[in-house]
Amino acid sequence: MALSDQEILSGLGDIIEEIAGVPAADVTPEKSFVDDLDIDSLSMVEIAVAAQDQFGVEIPDDELKNLKTVKDVVVYVQGKGVSA
Amino acid sequence: MTSFQLRTGSPGARILAFGHYQPSNVVTNDDLAKTVETNDAWIQSRVGIKQRRLAGPDETVVDMAVQAGGKALANSGLSPADIDLVIVATCTQEATIPNASAQVADRLGIVAPGAYDVNAACAGFCYALSSASDAIRGGSARNVLVVGSEKLSQWVDWTDRSTCIIFADGAGAAVLGPSEETAIGPVVWGSAGDMASKIFVKDRNSFLFQEGQSVFRWTTTHLHAVAKEACERAGITPADLSAFVPHQANLRIIEAIARKLKAENAVVADDIVEAGNTSAASIPLALSRMIERGAVPSGTPALLIGFGAGMTYAAQVVEIP
Secondary structure, three states: OOHHHHHHHHHHHHHHHHHHHHHHEEEEEEEEOOOOOOOHHHHHHHHHHHHHHHEEEEEEEHHHHOEEEEEHHHHHHHHHEOOO | OOOOOOOHHHHHHHEEEEEEEEEOEEEEEEHHHHOOOHHHHHHHHHHOOEEEEOOOOOHHHHHHHHHHHHHHHHOOHHHOOHHOEEEOOOOOOOOOOOOOHHHHHHHHOOOOOOOEEEOOHHHHHHHHHHHHHHHHHHOOOOOEEEEEEEHHHHHOOOOOOOOOOOOEEEEEEEEEEOOOOEEOOEEEEOOOOOHHHHHOOOOOOOOOOOOOOHHHHHHHHHHHHHHHHHOOOOOOOHHHHEEEEEEOOOOHHHHHHHHHHOOOOEEOOHHHHHOOOOHHHHHHHHHHHHHOOOOOOOOOOOEEEEEEEEEEEEEEEEEOO
16 A cells, blocks of 8 residues: 555654754655755755665655655655555 | 695784874865865865865875884884784875885884785775784784775865865774684675776876765665674674774764664764874774773774775774773
């Protein structure tokens, strides 16, 4: 069964809290990683690696640079048709 | 079939002492900002470096290795005559012939030891340490001087702000001897030659190139498992470690691996802040400086992990002398 957007968002919030120290509650879909959450490119790589471990979806560097907001990542992960 | 006589070694090997050397020239981030488009805040946030040491124009890899090796030898209480093998880990010599180790031995008064260099890039010290331990246990050496010495500054393009802010010069050394119990855990080593294009020098007239983001991803994806396996093979858990001394590549990589390793009782080496990335020298340099300022207790386990161009990697647990 595929994960819901809410499940991906919640998992992403926990990852971002652990890696970047941003409270998970602040990780909402419209937030920009760079402008709103103050997350730089190296932290984005770490988040991508952790997301791969958790959701089983690889986010290569070429794709990662196009993911600007939290929602972009949720849609990307969802689009790869993950199963829980 | 001919059967030759076997030579038996010591049941175990241990590190007797460390020593280190840093060039006197301190270069701050503000100094670099005068010549390339960068600034202190950016460098500190991306790689964690505040300052680095650079060798003088006439100061060689061998010169620095002699300084560090001499201190390690003095700290060990052994005399040059006790050493019968010298291994220098380096990838930044001025030229590849002759090797560094024979010259280092000669200048330290160590007469006619076995002498060879190891190039496993930034993983070199951990490779050399494992080889030295095996030589003692296998009977081909009794006491070994292992040195990591690097002069990255002569292979860096000082107009390339992606690399010149990172790399630096220095040396660290250890003296190993035989022991009844082994105080150097089994090495976990390996390589990923498919990543060769991520860090390289094209030819003798070229400078060091590094694809930083790919290296960051690879290290933060793979190395915590190597670190954990080195603990398992030594028969301890990460919680037993009093120190974690990874190659001082980038503070962000160090923090990412440490977070996944969960060595909650360990002091995590952050020597890169003041010393920069000194490749194969960084691990013995960092640990020697930690021992010197009393930051880590003698007789307790430290996890070392080197990783770098190749890609190559190696990790082992050692007892702090």
